[in-house]
Amino acid sequence: MMRTIRIGSGAGYSGDRIEPALELAEKGDLQYLVFECLGERTVALAQQARMKDPDGGYDPLLEERMRAVLPVCAAKGIKIVTNMGAANPEAAARKTAEIARSLGLSSLKIAAVIGDDVLDACKDGDLPIMEFDGTIKQLGNRLLSANAYLGAEPMAQALGEGADIVITGRASDPALFLAPMIHAFGWAMDDWNLLGQGTVAGHLLECAGQITGGYFADPGYKDVAGLARLGFPIGEVGEDGALVITKVAGSGGAVTAQTCKEQLLYEVHDPRRYLQPDVVADFSQVKVEEIAPDRVRISGGRGTQRTDTLKVSVGYVDSFIGEGQISYAGPGALARGRLALEIVRERLKLTGVAASELRFELIGVESLHGAEVSSHAAEPYEVRVRVAGRTESLREAIRIGNEVETLYTNGPAAGGGAWKSARDVVAVASVLLPRDLAKPQIRFVGA
Amino acid sequence: MKLRDIAHSRTGDKGNTSNISVIAYHEKHYPLLLAQVTSARVKAHFAGVVEGEVVRYELPDISALNFVMSAALGGGVTRSLALDAHGKSLSSALLDLDIEPASGDN
Numbered sequence A: 001m002m003r004t005i006r007i008g009s010g011a012g013y014s015g016d017r018i019e020p021a022l023e024l025a026e027k028g029d030l031q032y033l034v035f036e037c038l039g040e041r042t043v044a045l046a047q048q049a050r051m052k053d054p055d056g057g058y059d060p061l062l063e064e065r066m067r068a069v070l071p072v073c074a075a076k077g078i079k080i081v082t083n084m085g086a087a088n089p090e091a092a093a094r095k096t097a098e099i100a101r102s103l104g105l106s107s108l109k110i111a112a113v114i115g116d117d118v119l120d121a122c123k124d125g126d127l128p129i130m131e132f133d134g135t136i137k138q139l140g141n142r143l144l145s146a147n148a149y150l151g152a153e154p155m156a157q158a159l160g161e162g163a164d165i166v167i168t169g170r171a172s173d174p175a176l177f178l179a180p181m182i183h184a185f186g187w188a189m190d191d192w193n194l195l196g197q198g199t200v201a202g203h204l205l206e207c208a209g210q211i212t213g214g215y216f217a218d219p220g221y222k223d224v225a226g227l228a229r230l231g232f233p234i235g236e237v238g239e240d241g242a243l244v245i246t247k248v249a250g251s252g253g254a255v256t257a258q259t260c261k262e263q264l265l266y267e268v269h270d271p272r273r274y275l276q277p278d279v280v281a282d283f284s285q286v287k288v289e290e291i292a293p294d295r296v297r298i299s300g301g302r303g304t305q306r307t308d309t310l311k312v313s314v315g316y317v318d319s320f321i322g323e324g325q326i327s328y329a330g331p332g333a334l335a336r337g338r339l340a341l342e343i344v345r346e347r348l349k350l351t352g353v354a355a356s357e358l359r360f361e362l363i364g365v366e367s368l369h370g371a372e373v374s375s376h377a378a379e380p381y382e383v384r385v386r387v388a389g390r391t392e393s394l395r396e397a398i399r400i401g402n403e404v405e406t407l408y409t410n411g412p413a414a415g416g417g418a419w420k421s422a423r424d425v426v427a428v429a430s431v432l433l434p435r436d437l438a439k440p441q442i443r444f445v446g447a
Numbered sequence B: 001m002k003l004r005d006i007a008h009s010r011t012g013d014k015g016n017t018s019n020i021s022v023i024a025y026h027e028k029h030y031p032l033l034l035a036q037v038t039s040a041r042v043k044a045h046f047a048g049v050v051e052g053e054v055v056r057y058e059l060p061d062i063s064a065l066n067f068v069m070s071a072a073l074g075g076g077v078t079r080s081l082a083l084d085a086h087g088k089s090l091s092s093a094l095l096d097l098d099i100e101p102a103s104g105d106n
Helices: A019-027 A042-052 A062-076 A089-102 A119-125 A137-142 A153-160 A173-185 A192-205 A257-264 A333-350 A370-374 A394-405 B027-036 B039-045 B090-094
Strands: A004-011 A032-035 A079-082 A109-114 A143-148 A165-168 A233-238 A243-247 A280-282 A287-292 A295-299 A302-304 A309-329 A357-363 A382-391 A416-434 A441-446 B007-014 B017-024 B054-059 B064-069
Touching (some): A004 A019, A004 A062, A004 A173, A019 A032, A019 A062, A032 A173, A042 A143, A042 A309, A042 A416, A062 A079, A079 A173, A089 A165, A089 A441, A109 A153, A119 A143, A119 A416, A153 A441, A173 A192, A192 A233, A192 A243, A192 A257, A192 A280, A192 A295, A192 A302, A257 A287, A309 A394, A333 A357, A333 A394, A382 A394, A394 A416, B007 B090, B017 B027, B017 B090, B027 B064, B039 B054, B039 B064
Parallel strands (some): A032 A079, A079 A165, A109 A165
Antiparallel strands (some): A004 A233, A143 A309, A233 A243, A243 A295, A280 A302, A287 A295, A309 A382, A357 A382, B007 B017, B017 B064
């Protein structure tokens, strides 16, 4: 009989709901529970946190998540794979061990996968940046972090060495799911079609609720029941790559051909070449078939040989952003909002605020898609003025919000609810690193 | 009719590139998508938003198109001044496209 594993997806981003993961652990009949919690820029912010505290730099919700799911996962033998290690997987593993001990679960084996931090290798190579003209060295002291998207191999190896919990930093999101498949079925690391189909599974599962009806509802067109108690997805994967996406019976949401198709193409560019550390996956011939309520069969994922490079996410201090908002309502709200924007535009010039880029817009009218796309919309009852600008210093950024706030006593009639902010911007760019320059390692921590 | 009547859509982001899927509810409408939802039309629809090129990929097995739009996110998700830095709301805007029904269609 063909062997099958059930992998649950317990988080689609770092701040995601926690109780659907517990529901999966309790009722999902799982062997593996994966938490994908590391956004593009999160690792750079986490690196800043680690610089302030050598024991910090991992996911801020790690403790809450682990406390919620560890007792049931330990009781049922469900293994956990997560990138909640962020910039400090070893500290995250030590913290998890401490939590396990405090819960009386002292037999758990916890592994940290390290080696995604490739800052030194990137500096030595002075690699070119993909998004704009320039190199790593040219970022100078604005450079914060460089983390390679590791593949599934070290995670699968940790599982093979008996880890109950595997904690990584930067790794490819689908690889978090591919690792249990490679471990459970012994897939060869050059069986490109299997790795491609496994990547399809990981890609579909990694955003958790986005395949069970979250980020999907459009009343009257695409109705979804129970979004307040949305169930998170389960992938049933066979050793030959057969895949069914489902969820816990009775949970909210829905798994349909439509939800699966939307997620299949989410954040995908050329569907024939979805670049991953372990494989170049090909989604172009994937088939989607509803076989029962909340059960969708996915087949046809393929792959070709992996590339010689790993994508590296480079975090750097980009600039500062200052912002201010204020609202107008009732008859003439639109005209007063436009007048407010004109006033702030003139004020920023008059007072010499040094901004390299500025946005003037009305929330409720044109802020999301610009004046051209929005030009035929009806006049709203209320509008919210928004001015945002990019500056080289926090001091200049603060001045932008101030010029909106002073509209209270100096601007059009009846402005209310002013708000302002100024913040530094840690941005992310990418470089490609020769694969052999990243050297993943596994460190075990006993509970 | 509107594109919203025959297709659904989701937006994704990577760096300064946005992708929008357009998926026919019924495979019989896929030829309408192929014929009428062209890269040029999508680029024109997002005038003032998308500064780069728009490339279309076809996925006949799931009756879907995937549009990849470069220089579409105000410099990139992590540094954009935009309220919706990810461009997540773009999919809804695209569903407002007018579609000419095929003859005999309803």
